[in-house]
Amino acid sequence: MSEQPFYEVERYELSEPARYQFEPLSLDVNRRDFLRIFGVMGGGLIAAASLHLDAQQESGRGGGGQAAPSDLEAWIHVDEKGRVTAFTGKVEIGQNARTSLSQVVADELRIPITAVTFVMADTDLTPFDQGTFGSRTTPAMAPLVARAAATAREMLIDLAAERWKADRASLTVDAGRVRDASGRTIGFGELTAGKRLTGRVTATPESVDRWKLRGTSVRKVDGPAIVTGAHTFTPDLVRPKMAFGVIVRPPVYGAKPQAVDDSATRAVPGVRVVRDGDLIGVIGPSTRVVRRAAAAMRVDWTSPTGQPSSETVYDHLKNTANSGAAGGGRGGGGAPRVTGDVARGRSDAARVVEASYLIPYIAHVPLEPRAGVAEWVDGRVTVWTGTQRPFGVRSEVATAFGLAEDRVRVIVPDMGSGYGGKHTGEQAIEAARLARAAGQPVKLVYARDEEFTWGYFRPGGVIDVKAGLDRDGRITFWEFDNYNSGNAGLPTPYVVANQRVAFHASDSPLRQGSYRGLAATANHYAREMHMDALARAAGQDAVAFRVKHLDNARMRAVLEAAAAKIGWPKPSRQDRSLGIACGTEKGSYVGTAVEAARTADGFAITRVVVTFECGAIVNPDGLRNQVEGSIVQGLGGALFEAVKFAGGRILNGTMASYRVPRFKDVPPIEVVLLDRRDLPSAGAGETPIVCIAPAIGSAVRGFGEVLPQLPVTLKQ
Amino acid sequence: MAEFVVRVNGQTHRIDGDAGDSLLAVLRDDLKLTGSKFGCGEGHCGACTVMIDGQATRSCVARLGAVAGKPITTIEALSVNGRLHPVQEAFVEAEAFQCGYCTPGMVMATVGLLQSTPNPTDADIARVMDRNVCRCGTYPRIVQAIKLAAQRMRAASR
Numbered sequence: 001m002s003e004q005p006f007y008e009v010e011r012y013e014l015s016e017p018a019r020y021q022f023e024p025l026s027l028d029v030n031r032r033d034f035l036r037i038f039g040v041m042g043g044g045l046i047a048a049a050s051l052h053l054d055a056q057q058e059s060g061r062g063g064g065g066q067a068a069p070s071d072l073e074a075w076i077h078v079d080e081k082g083r084v085t086a087f088t089g090k091v092e093i094g095q096n097a098r099t100s101l102s103q104v105v106a107d108e109l110r111i112p113i114t115a116v117t118f119v120m121a122d123t124d125l126t127p128f129d130q131g132t133f134g135s136r137t138t139p140a141m142a143p144l145v146a147r148a149a150a151t152a153r154e155m156l157i158d159l160a161a162e163r164w165k166a167d168r169a170s171l172t173v174d175a176g177r178v179r180d181a182s183g184r185t186i187g188f189g190e191l192t193a194g195k196r197l198t199g200r201v202t203a204t205p206e207s208v209d210r211w212k213l214r215g216t217s218v219r220k221v222d223g224p225a226i227v228t229g230a231h232t233f234t235p236d237l238v239r240p241k242m243a244f245g246v247i248v249r250p251p252v253y254g255a256k257p258q259a260v261d262d263s264a265t266r267a268v269p270g271v272r273v274v275r276d277g278d279l280i281g282v283i284g285p286s287t288r289v290v291r292r293a294a295a296a297m298r299v300d301w302t303s304p305t306g307q308p309s310s311e312t313v314y315d316h317l318k319n320t321a322n323s324g325a326a327g328g329g330r331g332g333g334g335a336p337r338v339t340g341d342v343a344r345g346r347s348d349a350a351r352v353v354e355a356s357y358l359i360p361y362i363a364h365v366p367l368e369p370r371a372g373v374a375e376w377v378d379g380r381v382t383v384w385t386g387t388q389r390p391f392g393v394r395s396e397v398a399t400a401f402g403l404a405e406d407r408v409r410v411i412v413p414d415m416g417s418g419y420g421g422k423h424t425g426e427q428a429i430e431a432a433r434l435a436r437a438a439g440q441p442v443k444l445v446y447a448r449d450e451e452f453t454w455g456y457f458r459p460g461g462v463i464d465v466k467a468g469l470d471r472d473g474r475i476t477f478w479e480f481d482n483y484n485s486g487n488a489g490l491p492t493p494y495v496v497a498n499q500r501v502a503f504h505a506s507d508s509p510l511r512q513g514s515y516r517g518l519a520a521t522a523n524h525y526a527r528e529m530h531m532d533a534l535a536r537a538a539g540q541d542a543v544a545f546r547v548k549h550l551d552n553a554r555m556r557a558v559l560e561a562a563a564a565k566i567g568w569p570k571p572s573r574q575d576r577s578l579g580i581a582c583g584t585e586k587g588s589y590v591g592t593a594v595e596a597a598r599t600a601d602g603f604a605i606t607r608v609v610v611t612f613e614c615g616a617i618v619n620p621d622g623l624r625n626q627v628e629g630s631i632v633q634g635l636g637g638a639l640f641e642a643v644k645f646a647g648g649r650i651l652n653g654t655m656a657s658y659r660v661p662r663f664k665d666v667p668p669i670e671v672v673l674l675d676r677r678d679l680p681s682a683g684a685g686e687t688p689i690v691c692i693a694p695a696i697g698s699a700v701r702g703f704g705e706v707l708p709q710l711p712v713t714l715k716q
Numbered sequence: 717m718a719e720f721v722v723r724v725n726g727q728t729h730r731i732d733g734d735a736g737d738s739l740l741a742v743l744r745d746d747l748k749l750t751g752s753k754f755g756c757g758e759g760h761c762g763a764c765t766v767m768i769d770g771q772a773t774r775s776c777v778a779r780l781g782a783v784a785g786k787p788i789t790t791i792e793a794l795s796v797n798g799r800l801h802p803v804q805e806a807f808v809e810a811e812a813f814q815c816g817y818c819t820p821g822m823v824m825a826t827v828g829l830l831q832s833t834p835n836p837t838d839a840d841i842a843r844v845m846d847r848n849v850c851r852c853g854t855y856p857r858i859v860q861a862i863k864l865a866a867q868r869m870r871a872a873s874r
Contacts, residue, residue: 626814
């Protein structure tokens with residue numbers, strides 16, 4: 001398998017450092033060296049610790065730009081029983097990396113999958129990795145571990161050849177044993193006798209036509225641990241002498257404690273109050289005791305004012321676009337990308353269609369909230385925490401405490417999901433602060449309202465699109481201005497000679513960061529809804545209109561397959577309507593078609609067809625699961641998710657008030673996977689989410705005018 | 717503060733606490749039974765579902781004072797001698813999870829559903845399971861798993 005081109009991970013890795021409500025620690029190093037001041041929240045200044053954070057947050061890079069190691073020992077061990085342990089800095093978040101990477105190793109070594117154990121995301125044990133984001137595990141990590149496993153396989157063959165004085169070309173590998181032409185075999189364990197295989201990773205992995213385990217639907221390796229509740233997520237961890245912690249949070253963003261009366265809290269047996277700068281924490285013998293004790297504390301907070309609300313935020317984002325303090329290009333603002341001559345395209349247009357699409361902030365709502373367990377031993381801290389960037393969080397913790405990175409160990413137990421929402425390490429730093437003050441290990445688990453309020457959001461924004469059609473219904477120009485909602489999926493994949501595409505960074509009143517497919521969910525919505533509007537304006541079929549403007553055969557294939565499967569352009573009944581959209585992100589392609597029904601109070605989705613192509617498929621059922629999950633998650637943003645806020649408060653930061661998709665919301669979903677074994681595997685866990693919202697919007701247009709916004713809203 | 721008798725998985729524990737304390741917190745912190753998950757603390761995600769007196773119940777909003785003395789079964793007691801319960805088996809076979817955080821609650825809610833409705837329709841499943849959230853969106857697979865488990869449990873009881 002050839003190596004994939006390296007996508008520009010930096011550009012879509014929008015995520016901000018925590019807006020700590022407390023001052024950084026007093027440290028041994030000069031404060032000026034590590035303080036960065038970000039102007040945020042209506043002109044207020046909030047300090048965030050870190051010399052390196054600014055660069056890291058965008059790039060997902062930590063640890064000083066380290067590269068993946070090339071020595072075999074870093075990746076694979078074979079023990080004396082022939083059991084294989086493999087190592088990766090990637091995190092299992094539910095995307096099935098533990099299983100798919102195990103398939104790769106087992107397949108290269110020709111051993112059963114049960115003989116492989118993967119050590120993942122432990123900064124002391126696993127090779128450096130930037131983080132688990134951008135759907136990079138299968139395209140980029142799988143080839144690395146494949147080469148390492150292939151190298152181990154070749155070394156084992158060498159050892160057998162040496163032992164038997166045989167020609168290595170006559171030896172084969174199967175079921176954990178090396179075999180010669182006569183049928184004599186020897187096990188991997190006997191060959192290594194417990195000695196480590198050392199050397200550089202050099203071998204070439206098996207070609208796709210020799211895949212045996214890859215390309216098959218191997219079941220999740222830890223399924224039994226999941227269904228029995230035996231798997232230990234971070235909030236489930238217990239350490240000897242561990243205390244439980246809680247942080248007393250400000251009532252609104254930016255509020256600072258002025259006066260604290262903690263006498264009632266201190267009166268609770270077994271409870272201690274931790275004050276560390278502006279951090280107020282309570283630790284004690286159990287969550288129920290510390291929460292009760294914390295609730296008894298009286299704190300006078302400052303009352304910052306002037307923060308935008310979810311109603312006024314769109315004006316605010318446009319008004320603050322490209323202003324210096326808005327991030328100076330953080331997240332990839334900068335010069336517009338211009339092709340051709342837009343002015344000329346405008347003058348060639350017989351008709352112009354324009355719209356301003358409003359994109360609300362939405363929340364990831366990982367069911368496992370932010371959590372950390374921290375333990376200090378002899379000036380070294382270990383933090384177990386749910387994060388997609390273990391090495392990045394190691395840097396954050398090291399910086400926060402003025403420690404060398406080798407004094408910090410971050411371990412990420414397989415996690416209760418993330419969807420791009422867990423790139424940062426505030427919970428790890430908070431747990432470590434509590435543990436240091438307490439002098440004992442501390443577990444900190446965010447309550448649901450804390451997760452909503454003190455995590456970060458998919459950025460809200462405004463996307464202005466303006467495009468012209470000539471008399472033949474061909475697009476003459478395309479102008480696309482995204483204010484704050486991010487620039488992944490920004491360029492149009494359609495052939496348009498004259499175009500100007502721009503991302504404008506703004507002053508976001510809410511902390512924002514990555515999401516599944518990040519900005520591609522927003523950019524695809526605006527672009528595909530606009531293509532749909534243009535097709536209608538031109539009086540052309542939405543599929544034919546797109547095909548006319550496509551020169552990408554892969555995109556065309558998923559679009560046409562989705563159309564064929566749903567029966568385009570005829571819905572199953574007269575009171576139904578069909579909608580369609582297509583897109584590409586992370587090197588893979590998705591077509592989505594939807595059937596909607598008119599209902600008394602609006603509309604309902606009655607059928608979804610998804611066609612997906614991501615090159616060669618490693619685990620078809622695992623992929624299908626990801627595609628279905630993307631559609632279900634995308635239904636939330638398409639139909640009802642939006643964060644409401646005002647006056648520095650999140651107004652719907654509970655599961656009761658923030659609606660996420662549930663059983664009743666899910667229509668029949670038909671998934672069609674196009675397996676392209678002739679192409680390298682591309683990213684797959686995020687892309688299928690990007691077209692469900694515009695496909696729904698397109699279908700609902702069959703019932704009337706659809707407002708240019710998310711969630712999809714039929715004008716009544 | 718008072719002492720409450722908590723009967724979990726056939727064992728009796730004496731717990732000091734307030735009548736209003738959450739059962740889930742007691743299970744997780746005091747009894748170290750962490751298979752039941754904290755998801756929302758509001759009774760709206762179902763990750764903490766356990767059986768109380770034979771009823772699938774959200775343990776995060778079940779109060780210590782109200783459950784004292786009643787028999788409670790958690791996910792830890794569902795498989796017997798390492799043999800998975802048919803519902804657990806069906807979830808594994810249908811791969812009805814991604815991250816798995818909601819799974820113990822989904823499994824317990826399914827056990828409750830199949831007790832009262834051994835042959836559930838899609839509508840029965842959606843109605844009873846609607847307060848259990850799978851944020852990874854594996855609902856279609858969970859429905860498959862529920863039907864598979866139902867079919868096998870009916871066959872076994874015949």
